[in-house]
Amino acid sequence: MSCPRSPEHPDDETFPGLLLLRPEGTVYFGSARRLGQQIQAHIAALNPKVVALDLSAVPEIEYTALRMLMDGEEKFRSAGIMLWLVALNPDTLTVVQHSPLGTRLGRERMFLSLDQAVAKYQQQAAESK
Numbered sequence: 001m002s003c004p005r006s007p008e009h010p011d012d013e014t015f016p017g018l019l020l021l022r023p024e025g026t027v028y029f030g031s032a033r034r035l036g037q038q039i040q041a042h043i044a045a046l047n048p049k050v051v052a053l054d055l056s057a058v059p060e061i062e063y064t065a066l067r068m069l070m071d072g073e074e075k076f077r078s079a080g081i082m083l084w085l086v087a088l089n090p091d092t093l094t095v096v097q098h099s100p101l102g103t104r105l106g107r108e109r110m111f112l113s114l115d116q117a118v119a120k121y122q123q124q125a126a127e128s129k
Contacts, residue, residue: 017049029064056087061096084110
């Protein structure tokens with residue numbers, strides 16, 4: 001079940017246990033640490049079961065940043081949090097698929113659109129009730 005996030009943004013919705021984040025711009029060694037800190041702050045505040053990164057506004061991800069994302073996925077998983085990647089552009093998708101992260105996530109945790117990811121989360125939530 002979703003509900004409005006705030007009166008200022010009535011179209012925004014929340015899904016208990018699902019954290020949706022949308023970074024923008026190239027993710028490289030200089031921006032990856034800050035992005036990781038922001039993600040960690042949201043996780044600490046909201047305690048999600050799934051973190052879905054909408055990467056539609058990320059034109060590319062540099063190797064050092066990909067390595068940090070792989071390390072983050074391991075930490076999330078050990079804490080019981082699943083990382084999902086959403087809406088990767090073709091170049092970024094290729095990089096991820098050819099990395100250990102792509103193997104770990106598989107098709108089950110990479111989605112073409114945010115709508116697909118939300119639908120999958122809602123399906124899983126309904127099945128676990």
